[in-house]
Amino acid sequence: MIFLKSFFSREVLIYSKKSSNVIGPVIFFLICIAFFPLAISNDPNELSRLAPGLIWICILLAGMLSIQTIFKEDYDDGSLDLFYVRRFSMLQVVLIKIFVNWIFTALPLILLSCLMVFLLYFPLEKLLNLIGSLFIGTLIISFFGALAGALSLGRNSILASAIMLPLSLPVLILGSSASTYSSENITFFILLLLALLFFSVPIISIACIGAIRLHYE
Amino acid sequence: MKQHRKNRIYVILFVGISILISIFLVFSALQENINLFYSPTDLKNNPPMSDRSIRAGGLVKENSLKRDKDSLKIKFEITDLKNTISVSYEGLLPDLFKENKGVVATGYFYSTSNEFIAYEILAKHDENYVPKEVKKALE
C-alpha cells in the first residue's frame, strides 16, 4: 500500500513538473477539431451529425501523442531498469503509470469535449452519453497505447501508432455509436465498453510487462 | 520467494475476476434490445428520427418496382411480409437487385409519409449456389 501511494505521487509529480506532456495533446486536439468545420462544411446540421465521430477520431489521434510518454522517459533515464532489477511488482508499476498518464492526458480532453456543444453544435441532450463513453473508452485506449508504447520502446513513433490504432477500433466503434444513437440504446454500448475495459486491463497489462521485459533480456 | 508466490496469486486473482466481470457485462449487454438495422415492421412500430441515416432491409416486393422514363429515379417497396415501406432512389442498381430478393437500403426515413429516401442500394445475396440446369430441373 505504501509502495502504491509513493509510486503514485512520484508519477503525479513527474507529470505536473513537465507540463508539455499535458498541453501537447490538448493543443493537438483543439487544432484537429477546428480544422474539420473549415475543411468539410460549417453547416450546423451536418456538423452536429458528424460530431461524435469527429470527437472520437481526434481523441484517438491525440492519444497517439501521449502514449509515447508512458514508459519512454523512465526507459531513457534508466528508472525503468531499476524497477525491473529491484523486482518491484511490475503489475502495479504498469497499472499506476497508465492510470496517471490517463489522468493527465485524457481527462483534459474529455473536459474539453464539452466545448464541442458550441464548436461542433453537438446536441446538448447527448452530451452525457458522450462524456460517459469517453471516460471508459479513453481508459481502454490508454491501455492499448501503453502496450504499443512498451513494444516500441526506443523505436520510431509511427510504429507505436500502427500497433495502437487497429487495436482501438472496437473502442472507436462502440464509443462513437454510444454518443450517436438515441438514449434507449446507450446502455448496450456502455455495458460493452465496460466489458472491453475489464477484459483488456488484465490482458494488456500483462502483455505490457512482457513487452518491457524483452528490452532487458 | 514467499512474497513472490503471494504476488503471483494476486495476479491470477486479478486476471480471473476481471475476466469474469467482463463476461458478466457482455451478457447483461446482450439482454438489452438494440436496433441499428431496421425492418419495415421496426420502422412502423418505433420510427427513428429522420435526421440520421439508417439502414433498412427486407425483400423487394413483387411488382412494386417503378422506373422513371427519363431519369435514373426508381421507386419500389421493401417488405418483411408483414409491413411494407416505399423506397425512392436515384442511381444505378446492382445486378442482383431483383423482385423477391434481399436488399439493403441506406438513407433517411420519414415516418409521416412512410417513405424512405435511399442514397445507397445494395443487393444482399444468399449463400446458396445452384447450377442453372439443376434449378431448371427442379422447377
Next chain:
Amino acid sequence: MNKILGAITLFYHKLGSYPWFYSISSKLLPISTILAFMIFLLGIVWGIFYSPSDVTQGEIYRIIYMHVPAASVAQSIYFSLAIAGFVYLVWKMKMAGLFIKAMAPIGASFTILALISGAIWGQPTWGTWWVWDARLTSTLVLLLFYLAIIGLYSSFDNKKSADQAVSILAMVGAVNLPIIKKSVDWWNTLHQPSSIRIFEESTISSEMLYPLLICILSFYLMVFVFGLMAMRTEIAKREMTKDWFKKMVEKND
C-alpha cells in the same frame, strides 16, 4: 502411451533444431511444390471451365475459387501465428519466433488477395466495391495486424527481442480480432454466411463444392511451400556464420 508421448516430445525437440529442419525441408520442398502446383491447376481448371454456372450470379461467382481459399488461408495463418507466439513465449522455442517472421508477409499477401478478389466480386453482385461490413472490415484490420507485425519485427536489431515482441503482438491481435468482428457486426452484415458447413449439408451444390475444396487444399499446400521457403531463407540468414551451415553448403557444392 509413454512411447507415443516420447515420440511427440522427440519430434517437438527436433522441430526446434535448425539443422534438422533445414535438411528435412529440403527433402519435402520439391515434392510439395509439385503437389501444390498440380492440385492448384486441377482445382482452378475444374472450377473455371468445368463447373456449372450459378443461377443468380451467372459466371461471376467463379471468383469464389480464388476468394474463399485466399480468405481462409489468410485467417488460418494469423491463427497459426498466435499459436506460434504462445509457444515462443511459454517454451522459448526459437523456431516459433522464426515461423512468425517468415509467415507474416505470406499472410499479408493472401489477405490482400482476398480483399482484392472480394472487391472485384462485390462490384457486379452487391453493387459496390467496398462496404464497411463486419467481414470486410475485420479482414482489413487483419491486414493491418500483419503489417504491424512486419513493421515491429523490422524495427529490432536483436532477433531475439524481435521474436518476443512479435509473439506478444500476434497473441494480443488474435484476442482482439473476434472482438473487432463482433463490434462491426451490429451494422447488419451484407456478406452472405459461409456456404461450406462442416456439421450440416453445405449450401453450395456439390458440383461447385468439389473444385472449391480442391482449390482450398491447394492454397494450403501453397502456403506450406511458401512457408518452407521463407523459413529456410530466414534460417540461412540467421545461421550463416554457424559451422553446420558452412559444412552443409560445402557439401552441396
